[in-house]
Amino acid sequence: MKLLDIDAFKLLEDHTYTLIHVLPKEHYQHSHIKGSINICVYEVSFLDEVKKLNLDTTSQIVLYGENENDLDARAASSKLYDAGFENVYVLEGGLGAYGHLYDLEGDGKEPNPDQLLSLKDRTYTLVDKSTLDWTGENANGKHFGKITLKSGVLEMKDALLSGEFILDMNTIKTLDLSTEEGADYLDAHLRSDDFFLTNIFPKAKYSFNNLTSVQTPYQTDINYILDGELTLRGISKQQNIHALISKIDDKLVLNTRVEIDRTHWNIIYGSTKYFKFLGMHKIFDRIYIEMRLEFSSI
Numbered sequence: 001m002k003l004l005d006i007d008a009f010k011l012l013e014d015h016t017y018t019l020i021h022v023l024p025k026e027h028y029q030h031s032h033i034k035g036s037i038n039i040c041v042y043e044v045s046f047l048d049e050v051k052k053l054n055l056d057t058t059s060q061i062v063l064y065g066e067n068e069n070d071l072d073a074r075a076a077s078s079k080l081y082d083a084g085f086e087n088v089y090v091l092e093g094g095l096g097a098y099g100h101l102y103d104l105e106g107d108g109k110e111p112n113p114d115q116l117l118s119l120k121d122r123t124y125t126l127v128d129k130s131t132l133d134w135t136g137e138n139a140n141g142k143h144f145g146k147i148t149l150k151s152g153v154l155e156m157k158d159a160l161l162s163g164e165f166i167l168d169m170n171t172i173k174t175l176d177l178s179t180e181e182g183a184d185y186l187d188a189h190l191r192s193d194d195f196f197l198t199n200i201f202p203k204a205k206y207s208f209n210n211l212t213s214v215q216t217p218y219q220t221d222i223n224y225i226l227d228g229e230l231t232l233r234g235i236s237k238q239q240n241i242h243a244l245i246s247k248i249d250d251k252l253v254l255n256t257r258v259e260i261d262r263t264h265w266n267i268i269y270g271s272t273k274y275f276k277f278l279g280m281h282k283i284f285d286r287i288y289i290e291m292r293l294e295f296s297s298i
Contacts (some may be wrong), residue, residue, distance in 0.1 A: 001081075018053060023038075047079055061087065068096075134288065149167055149293070167205070223244060254292070
């Protein structure tokens with residue numbers, strides 16, 4: 001990677017280089033160096049868009065992003081070098097360090113970095129796009145499927161997040177088997193007293209009123225630990241959830257993958273903790289639940 005400081009940049013003649021703003025169009029609209037074009041490095045079409053400029057591999061290309069600590073312009077530089085471009089430069093400091101020294105254009109609004117999760121007091125309700133997938137395993141392999149979410153709510157108040165979501169256990173469905181392979185039989189077995197006993201306990205619930213934010217709550221990594229209670233078959237047990245919560249406009253999206261020991265909720269069928277001589281009927285105690293819960297603000 002070649003760095004180009006501001007003094008060297010100002011000595012370049014306009015017609016000898018192509019200046020590319022590598023951040024999304026929203027950032028470009030707020031502020032960009034006069035004469036630059038916008039090709040976002042985050043787009044899979046980045047290289048294709050650069051090639052549309054019909055530059056030869058010896059052309060001078062100057063890239064810039066927000067600041068020298070960010071990887072945006074560096075990533076763009078690496079892509080262009082790998083594509084055969086020889087004279088690629090990264091403008092040292094980017095807009096953040098020297099923006100006041102450049103001739104800038106744009107609406108002047110402060111762009112939202114959209115990096116850390118920040119929640120305001122608000123109530124959110126579950127939307128239909130939410131999904132819950134389950135996986136159960138045994139020595140021969142695994143089965144997987146889905147369960148419908150009946151309702152859910154999140155409330156942020158005075159910097160505390162609380163909420164609950166309710167599952168319709170009668171909707172449990174196996175997806176890895178066809179009807180001919182026994183999907184309906186397995187679904188009925190999962191609803192029976194060997195497993196979730198849905199004729200008596202048709203709903204399951206997870207509720208929480210305490211959570212811990214990680215020190216730096218990035219929106220692309222685990223950022224909250226929910227301290228809550230899972231109720232299955234009428235039995236409530238503490239269950240922590242390591243969640244990744246992100247914001248999309250006025251919506252919240254909660255993603256998590258939870259491992260639970262079903263025997264804590266008296267679901268003991270096929271468990272060698274409780275039965276002997278199981279043979280081919282052994283079923284692993286751990287169940288894996290993967291959720292993507294989407295909430296819209298009220």
